[in-house]
Amino acid sequence: MSLNELKEIVSLDQKYYMNTFGSRTPLCFRSGKGIELTDVSGEVYKDFFAGIAVSALGHSHPKLVEALCDQVSKLLHTSSVYYVENQAKLAQKLCEISDFDKVFFASTGAEANEGAIKLARKYFYERGIDRYEIITLNKSFHGRTITTATATGQDKYKAPYKPLTPGFVHVDINDIDGLKSAVNEHTAAIMIEFIQGESGVHPVSDEFAKTIRTICDSEGILLIDDEVQTGIGRTGKMFAYMNYGVTPDIMTLAKALGGGVPVSALLAKEEVASAFKPGDHGTTFGGNPLSTRAGLTVLDVMEQEDLVQNSAAVGEYMRDMIKSKLCDYIKEVRGMGLMIGVEFNNPIAREVVNKLIDKHYLVGAVGDSILRIVPPLIITKQDADEFTDALLQCMD
Numbered sequence: 001m002s003l004n005e006l007k008e009i010v011s012l013d014q015k016y017y018m019n020t021f022g023s024r025t026p027l028c029f030r031s032g033k034g035i036e037l038t039d040v041s042g043e044v045y046k047d048f049f050a051g052i053a054v055s056a057l058g059h060s061h062p063k064l065v066e067a068l069c070d071q072v073s074k075l076l077h078t079s080s081v082y083y084v085e086n087q088a089k090l091a092q093k094l095c096e097i098s099d100f101d102k103v104f105f106a107s108t109g110a111e112a113n114e115g116a117i118k119l120a121r122k123y124f125y126e127r128g129i130d131r132y133e134i135i136t137l138n139k140s141f142h143g144r145t146i147t148t149a150t151a152t153g154q155d156k157y158k159a160p161y162k163p164l165t166p167g168f169v170h171v172d173i174n175d176i177d178g179l180k181s182a183v184n185e186h187t188a189a190i191m192i193e194f195i196q197g198e199s200g201v202h203p204v205s206d207e208f209a210k211t212i213r214t215i216c217d218s219e220g221i222l223l224i225d226d227e228v229q230t231g232i233g234r235t236g237k238m239f240a241y242m243n244y245g246v247t248p249d250i251m252t253l254a255k256a257l258g259g260g261v262p263v264s265a266l267l268a269k270e271e272v273a274s275a276f277k278p279g280d281h282g283t284t285f286g287g288n289p290l291s292t293r294a295g296l297t298v299l300d301v302m303e304q305e306d307l308v309q310n311s312a313a314v315g316e317y318m319r320d321m322i323k324s325k326l327c328d329y330i331k332e333v334r335g336m337g338l339m340i341g342v343e344f345n346n347p348i349a350r351e352v353v354n355k356l357i358d359k360h361y362l363v364g365a366v367g368d369s370i371l372r373i374v375p376p377l378i379i380t381k382q383d384a385d386e387f388t389d390a391l392l393q394c395m396d
């Protein structure tokens, strides 16, 4: 495989693919194993980005490969007109490991969040209560459908698509007074990421999280927890809310749940979930035999290999190493588990990403000065050490 092959792929992309991603990083991968990805010219890269926090088990995990090959050879899709064994079993498993009672499967994070917003509104509609407004946070990210882009607290994602879905207001993260004054008689829900990922790994404070729960309880409104990025062990607990001792009413998952196979989930307490009646919500692909087999296998492997604990331990170790070795260059290291944001003193993040690529490491940049490091949850302390050394060399 050669550089010419990459050029051919780039030119096909430029000719036929809608230009929604601009000029991409000029790499194209053919295969992966563990935390390594091999590109079309045979170069091997260490993946500390995991396809934006998706490939929790790394690449081509043997148990996931075996389960998916088996499933592909047996049955891919039947629709939810019929009962789906893997769907029922994955729903059971997710309820057992969380604080929720019912599950609905979709395919993407945006779609799960869209479902969460519909469910919150339906909950009050069922009760004849005129509550429809959703409070979300500035700098949040909830997806790119019109409604989830409206929920997203960043203008750049929604300005061209007006008119937007009515009924959304935004407050700053950790602004308790702002939140209190945004709540009114029409508020249906407060929707948050416990750690904002897309805007640079910003955790909500403990006090803010607890205040949200208190407000929700006292006003009778719902807490929607978007765990599309933070869920499934990323933050050192199975779900990020577990770091805060605050239980949401509705939770959404996607990214890591399928280990790379598209599957997302909407979970809710029974009292809330029962607001959806037959015909209220649906999707063709959601929870099909293949994607839910992926979800079941990811959760099995997470348990067998103790990956939530690994995420907590290696994540803490890695943040400490980065803090101590790069203290002259960084303003802050944020995050929990293996969801790590490194904010530099200077706007060097993109340059650092490119230097890391030269050293065959993959991470993401947020804006000019933040690195987002979200590796597969299988990484070891040695991987973290090697990465931190490579990062330090990029400071020259």
Ligand SMILES: Cc1ncc(COP(=O)(O)O)c(C=O)c1O
Residues within 6 Å of the ligand: 052, 107, 108, 109, 110, 111, 113, 141, 142, 143, 144, 193, 197, 198, 226, 227, 228, 229, 230, 254, 255
């Ligand atoms: C917190 C959060 N919510 C929702 C989404 C949207 O998910 P998807 O791209 O699968 O629609 C993302 C994607 O990055 C996300 O990080």
